[in-house]
Amino acid sequence: MLTKTSFQGKLEKTEDLFIPFLVAGDPSPSMTIAFALRLQQQGADVLELGVPYSDPLADGPTIQRAARRALDAGMSLRKAIELVPQLRKHGLTIPIVIFTYYNPVLRLGHDQFFDLLEENGVEGVLIPDLPFEESEEIRGQAESKDIEFISLVAPNSEQRIKQIAENAKGFLYCVSTLGVTGGENTMTGESLAFIKKVKEYSPVPVAVGFGVSTNEDVKIVREHADGVIIGSKIIRLIENELDKINSGEKSGALKSFSNSIAELVK
Amino acid sequence: MLQVFPDVKGRFGDFGGKYVPETLMGPLQELEDALDQAMEDQAFHDEYHHVLEEYAGRPTALTYADKISDYLGGAKIYLKREDLNHTGAHKLNNAIGQALLAKRMGKEKIIAETGAGQHGVASATVAAKFGLKCKVFMGEEDIRRQELNVFRMKLLGAEVVSVSSGNGTLKDATNEAIRYWVANCEDHFYLIGSVVGPHPYPRMVRDFQRVIGDESKKQFLEVEQDLPNRIYACVGGGSNAMGMFYPFLEDDAELIGVEAAGRGIDTPEHAATLTKGAPGVIHGSLTYLMQDDNGQITEPYSISAGLDYPGIGPEHAHLFQTKRVRYESITDKEALDALRLLTEREGIIPAIETAHALAQAFKEAGSMSKDETMLINLSGRGDKDMATLMEHFEEEV
Numbered sequence: 260m261l262t263k264t265s266f267q268g269k270l271e272k273t274e275d276l277f278i279p280f281l282v283a284g285d286p287s288p289s290m291t292i293a294f295a296l297r298l299q300q301q302g303a304d305v306l307e308l309g310v311p312y313s314d315p316l317a318d319g320p321t322i323q324r325a326a327r328r329a330l331d332a333g334m335s336l337r338k339a340i341e342l343v344p345q346l347r348k349h350g351l352t353i354p355i356v357i358f359t360y361y362n363p364v365l366r367l368g369h370d371q372f373f374d375l376l377e378e379n380g381v382e383g384v385l386i387p388d389l390p391f392e393e394s395e396e397i398r399g400q401a402e403s404k405d406i407e408f409i410s411l412v413a414p415n416s417e418q419r420i421k422q423i424a425e426n427a428k429g430f431l432y433c434v435s436t437l438g439v440t441g442g443e444n445t446m447t448g449e450s451l452a453f454i455k456k457v458k459e460y461s462p463v464p465v466a467v468g469f470g471v472s473t474n475e476d477v478k479i480v481r482e483h484a485d486g487v488i489i490g491s492k493i494i495r496l497i498e499n500e501l502d503k504i505n506s507g508e509k510s511g512a513l514k515s516f517s518n519s520i521a522e523l524v525k
Numbered sequence: 526m527l528q529v530f531p532d533v534k535g536r537f538g539d540f541g542g543k544y545v546p547e548t549l550m551g552p553l554q555e556l557e558d559a560l561d562q563a564m565e566d567q568a569f570h571d572e573y574h575h576v577l578e579e580y581a582g583r584p585t586a587l588t589y590a591d592k593i594s595d596y597l598g599g600a601k602i603y604l605k606r607e608d609l610n611h612t613g614a615h616k617l618n619n620a621i622g623q624a625l626l627a628k629r630m631g632k633e634k635i636i637a638e639t640g641a642g643q644h645g646v647a648s649a650t651v652a653a654k655f656g657l658k659c660k661v662f663m664g665e666e667d668i669r670r671q672e673l674n675v676f677r678m679k680l681l682g683a684e685v686v687s688v689s690s691g692n693g694t695l696k697d698a699t700n701e702a703i704r705y706w707v708a709n710c711e712d713h714f715y716l717i718g719s720v721v722g723p724h725p726y727p728r729m730v731r732d733f734q735r736v737i738g739d740e741s742k743k744q745f746l747e748v749e750q751d752l753p754n755r756i757y758a759c760v761g762g763g764s765n766a767m768g769m770f771y772p773f774l775e776d777d778a779e780l781i782g783v784e785a786a787g788r789g790i791d792t793p794e795h796a797a798t799l800t801k802g803a804p805g806v807i808h809g810s811l812t813y814l815m816q817d818d819n820g821q822i823t824e825p826y827s828i829s830a831g832l833d834y835p836g837i838g839p840e841h842a843h844l845f846q847t848k849r850v851r852y853e854s855i856t857d858k859e860a861l862d863a864l865r866l867l868t869e870r871e872g873i874i875p876a877i878e879t880a881h882a883l884a885q886a887f888k889e890a891g892s893m894s895k896d897e898t899m900l901i902n903l904s905g906r907g908d909k910d911m912a913t914l915m916e917h918f919e920e921e922v
Contacts, residue, residue, distance in 0.1 A: 313823075316545070335819040361806050362816065362820045363819060364820070388544045390543060411547040439704045
């Protein structure tokens with residue numbers, strides 16, 4: 260039985276979730292706001308707001324490029340969190356998950372990090388290099404602030420699948436294939452069996468990510484999981500619009516971005 | 526008791542652990558299980574030591590540097606000659622251990638990262654020796670700087686993968702090797718070259734390098750009937766230092782790790798991780814690292830590509846925090862001066878990395894008495910550094 264409400268009651272859906280990923284500040288904070296609003300219009304249920312990092316171990320070249328652009332434009336963990344009230348002001352109502360590697364959190368300090376998340380109305384947090392065994396303290400802190408700590412589970416998590424899934428909050432991020440972000444998604448019989456197993460244990464919706472890049476991928480994932488997470492593909496769609504953005508044709512860029520998203524998740 | 530580190534979570538006090546994407550947790554557990562079994566198997570130890578003896582040429586010599594000792598006028602200086610190890614540095618000890626483990630695990634393909642190319646060469650060497658396929662990740666900037674080692678690796682049959690992300694140096698090569706391993710962990714063994722990375726790597730690499738300290742202790746006791754008063758080693762990731770220090774941790778010898786101060790620790794161009802860095806996570810381990818106020822990892826600098834790394838092994842972070850090891854830093858210039866001195870007085874051209882340890886030891890030797898002793902880990906030979914040395918010394922020579 261799936262939990263009906265999570266993210267402080269802001270997410271009531273438990274299936275057919277569309278969870279897009281943006282890198283905060285790629286290519287600028289104002290464009291991140293504009294892209295986020297378009298994604299919401301196209302049916303996004305939760306926004307993963309990525310904090311750019313110098314050494315993103317779980318990410319392939321696409322997200323590395325986005326992180327570089329955002330870092331060059333001066334983005335940081337603190338600024339990304341402070342972008343959340345700006346997103347709200349412009350009309351974003353869906354829950355926001357801050358996606359950050361662990362080192363910036365450690366540098367800021369756990370307490371200050373959670374205070375910032377709370378002050379800025381962030382509903383969730385995902386730290387890809389903080390596996391279950393290393394996250395006990397942070398999970399406790401998240402719980403006490405009513406912030407969802409999103410866990411990841413992979414096909415080779417094996418006997419840990421049950422433990423991770425049973426403790427999942429918000430939604431459970433299911434890494435469909437081994438590798439970094441931005442690869443090819445191959446939904447084999449094995450990965451479908453894996454998703455099924457995860458769903459048996461998880462009290463929260465199971466969303467599949469890594470390598471979801473075409474409408475066919477989206478359809479297959481929808482059929483077997485509760486949600487689809489799309490990151491690198493969205494970054495590539497943004498990259499397609501960079502020339503327009505740089506030459507001042509922002510509305511044209513946003514329109515064509517919206518159309519591509521509609522096509523991707525139709 | 527120091528020897529219980531790391532604990533079951535892979536911690537050395539506050540440091541270490543496994544800060545990796547979920548997809549690596551399975552492979553790391555598989556590695557740890559295989560390592561534990563191997564370490565309890567006498568046949569594995571016998572094979573490892575047999576290869577060290579009849580292939581690598583161990584034990585390496587302990588050399589009394591009488592000319593330098595007289596010249597500096599203080600402590601008696603001994604050198605542990607890892608430069609005489611096959612392929613010219615201590616790196617091979619670890620590569621042999623991990624290659625034997627890879628074979629034992631049934632993994633036919635190994636991947637490795639390299640900066641200066643010494644670990645890449647060691648990995649390519651063991652791959653040739655044990656019939657494994659080898660892929661070495663190397664930053665494009667390092668490929669340019671270390672042309673000779675790139676050719677050596679290729680000659681040994683390894684594939685050298687050029688890494689263009691970041692600044693194209695060791696940090697970026699390591700990122701890329703980890704990313705490749707994530708996607709290919711089922712049939713690939715990741716052969717890390719230093720006491721860095723997620724648990725169990727720091728422990729494993731230390732245990733495959735402790736042969737340096739074990740041999741030194743025995744040799745030193747034979748010639749001096751006592752342990753050295755001070756022991757020096759250079760520290761980048763810290764494998765030659767950990768290998769030398771570990772067997773001495775519970776003895777009275779003072780241990781000194783020497784980092785690269787580059788153009789000076791008051792400039793942005795250095796690699797003095799413990800001296801100037803702060804605790805953080807790099808390449809899967811909680812340790813000290815060079816970073817900015819926002820927790821972004823910054824680029825290190827040193828004349829020696831082998832010390833040009835923004836992190837350091839977590840056990841060093843622990844030994845720094847508990848003050849069991851004293852960490853100092855040496856500039857490019859001081860290292861080059863020490864290299865010249867050893868070359869001219871003893872007829873040994875050390876690697877520029879090693880010259881950092883020499884420089885710190887030479888600074889201190891004169892103020893010690895003649896019945897005191899010091900041991901310096903001569904971690905590698907300078908052949909690979911000829912191009913750099915020519916740039917600096919050609920006019921004078």
